[in-house]
Amino acid sequence: MSLTLITAPVGEPLTLAEIKFFLRVAHDTDDSLITDLAEAARGQVEAVTGLALMTQGWRLTLDRWPTEPVTLLRPPVQSVTSVSVQGTDGIWTELDEGDYALIPGYPARVLLKAPPPSPGIAAGGIRIDFTAGFGDADAVPGTLKQAMRLLTAHYHEHRTPASERRVTTLPNSVGALLAPWREVRL
CATH class of the missing domain: 1.10.3230.30 (Phage gp6-like head-tail connector protein)
Known part of the structure; x- marks a missing residue:
């Protein structure tokens, strides 16, 4: 990770x-x-x-899907931008937004609504891109x-x-x- x-x-x-x-x-x-x-x-x-x-973009890279919701370790999380899995052919496939949900909180978590596809490589085959930060300077x-x-x-x-x-x-x-x-x- x-x-x-x-x-x-x-x-x-x-x-x-x-x-x-x-x-x-x-x-x-x-x-x-x-x-x-x-x-x-x-x-x-x-x-x-x-x-x-301040608002910034982060990528969490995983080797395999955990059994629990995925914890996003850079709070506060504003949104999940994308969830992608790399296949055996090296091509990244983005999951539909309906396949996962952001569970807000400290820390925020990503709940997968259906069994996701397994990555086709042993290391770093899962990417979760998200936006984190309080917002602008006033926030x-x-x-x-x-x-x-x-x-x-x-x-x-x-x-x-x-x-x-x-x-x-x-x-x-x-x-x-x-x-x-x-x-x-x-």
Whole structure:
């Protein structure tokens, strides 16, 4: 099983102006750096929580069909775009939309309504493409945006190479903001 980003988000949850205001930066000299730090902060928030913040496209690849509904591991899931199976001839066949249903939730699941065709190859013969994310920047919860602000500020203040300073975990304030959003794994 693998999860692959197919379509990256078209924007960021916070604008450059919002981040510069939070950082109290009035000049334009570091705009490129601040933009990169904010993008890194979004990536870290998504990695820690397992969420997709802005609308983005994902592909879940499976080797075989599970006996339970298929769990989509990048919430919140907006929709399933397609479900495809590769045959022995190498051709991908897309299932009809009526053959599966999205079960919303955290995590969302895909329920197959009828026995699906078996993949014709041993590895990676099933693809489920889906759209995930809260939507646009206005739909991203404020606690996640605040975690991004704090993390961007942390990155901005600690720009020394990691070899010259002790590498630490997330700042406590960021960890506290992200804690309710983390998926607990056993």
